[in-house]
Amino acid sequence: MFWIFRRILLMASLGLGFMSGQAFEAWRYEARCQDLGGGRTPGGLPICVLTEQR
Structure with a gap:
């Protein structure tokens, strides 16, 4: 169950970093x-x- 939380946290971090x-x-x-x-x-x-200024 903890791996799901880590995966969600990783995806959110990548998304926030990109934005x-x-x-x-x-x-x-x-x-x-x-x-x-x-x-x-x-x-x-x-x-x-x-x-362009002349």
Whole structure:
């Protein structure tokens, strides 16, 4: 019976690790985009848009 608990705990840990990794990557991408002087498109799409200044 204890092995079921360990298996559930392992799966939950893997899921939480994956989700936190995805959140960190999204934050890092957004920070890099802002550092370059860009921002997201008005529709909130996950694309970094850099405007060229002439």
